[in-house]
Amino acid sequence: MPVNHSARLEKVENIIRLINRMAGSTEGVSINDIMVEYKVCRRTAERMMNIIRALYSAQLEEVDNGENYKSYRLQELYRQGPIKLAPEEISCLSQAIKLAHRGKREELADELQHLEYRIKSFCKEKDKYNVENIAEMEDISMSAGPKYIINQEILADLRNAITNWNEVIITYKLRANGETKHFRIQPYGILYGSRPYLVAYYETDKDYRYFCLSNIIAIELTDIKFSRNEKFSLQKYAEQSFGSFQEKPYNVIWKVNKNRADDAEHYLFHPTQTIEKQKDGSLIVRFTAGGLKEMCWHLFTWEGDIEILEPQVLKETMCDLLNKAKNML
Numbered sequence: 001m002p003v004n005h006s007a008r009l010e011k012v013e014n015i016i017r018l019i020n021r022m023a024g025s026t027e028g029v030s031i032n033d034i035m036v037e038y039k040v041c042r043r044t045a046e047r048m049m050n051i052i053r054a055l056y057s058a059q060l061e062e063v064d065n066g067e068n069y070k071s072y073r074l075q076e077l078y079r080q081g082p083i084k085l086a087p088e089e090i091s092c093l094s095q096a097i098k099l100a101h102r103g104k105r106e107e108l109a110d111e112l113q114h115l116e117y118r119i120k121s122f123c124k125e126k127d128k129y130n131v132e133n134i135a136e137m138e139d140i141s142m143s144a145g146p147k148y149i150i151n152q153e154i155l156a157d158l159r160n161a162i163t164n165w166n167e168v169i170i171t172y173k174l175r176a177n178g179e180t181k182h183f184r185i186q187p188y189g190i191l192y193g194s195r196p197y198l199v200a201y202y203e204t205d206k207d208y209r210y211f212c213l214s215n216i217i218a219i220e221l222t223d224i225k226f227s228r229n230e231k232f233s234l235q236k237y238a239e240q241s242f243g244s245f246q247e248k249p250y251n252v253i254w255k256v257n258k259n260r261a262d263d264a265e266h267y268l269f270h271p272t273q274t275i276e277k278q279k280d281g282s283l284i285v286r287f288t289a290g291g292l293k294e295m296c297w298h299l300f301t302w303e304g305d306i307e308i309l310e311p312q313v314l315k316e317t318m319c320d321l322l323n324k325a326k327n328m329l
């Protein structure tokens with residue numbers, strides 16, 4: 001019977017992650033915590049805890065959590081080396097984890113969480129408590145929106161292809177009609193926003209284009225290497241649009257009501273923006289970008305305090321969306 005090396009490696013990785021978590025925890029880790037985090041049954045969770053107990057019997061400590069179940073942590077497993085990290089610095093990871101969750105980037109949140117456990121495992125108990133106290137005093141407001149499910153195996157293959165400059169063949173579900181189509185593409189990078197996108201060069205169109213990550217059903221890695229265009233900048237490509245829609249860029253001019261001028265003066269609408277304060281207290285905002293629909297969606301949040309001056313097509317797009325919304329009432 002063949003040996004499943006991949007499954008064995010995953011078990012070892014889980015034990016290492018569990019050690020880091022228990023070393024970086026003050027509240028301790030319970031059997032239920034292990035079952036939830038590693039998606040294992042109770043028997044497997046107990047077996048994992050027994051491995052920790054056998055390896056670190058001297059450092060294993062039961063935590064009094066006031067509950068009817070037991071939690072454990074590893075005391076002083078590692079000691080902080082010559083590089084000292086302040087609790088305020090480490091607590092930034094907690095904020096980054098919250099931001100990743102708010103942005104529906106669960107894979108990033110998971111990686112950041114394990115990084116936090118590893119760093120905290122080097123801290124003394126007093127510093128761990130300070131980190132957790134700081135994290136509890138700060139939070140990030142929840143923003144509503146859809147959560148796009150990304151296949152982690154597909155994401156891993158894409159990252160591998162991007163790093164090694166390999167062409168890939170993706171099976172893609174078209175948003176227009178729901179049909180699937182195969183694309184041979186050269187992946188350049190991933191953009192995260194309201195919806196995560198892969199940016200890739202499509203030889204058939206002789207141009208770069210977006211592919212929604214959640215619409216990629218399958219991926220085939222090829223051995224074909226491509227020569228990456230060193231002049232291509234993912235950041236500059238993203239700046240051509242307002243949001244994630246790539247379309248013809250327009251010279252956009254907005255006028256912000258004086259009642260909201262203070263807010264808008266400290267607001268980044270677009271990386272290419274310029275702001276001019278007017279004598280009446282209002283602001284004129286100028287930038288160049290495509291993505292008219294996303295501009296309109298954003299303008300809704302300002303509740304009429306931003307007037308569209310240019311281009312005319314943006315005004316028409318806004319009127320069209322308003323009429324559609326009105327017809328739904």
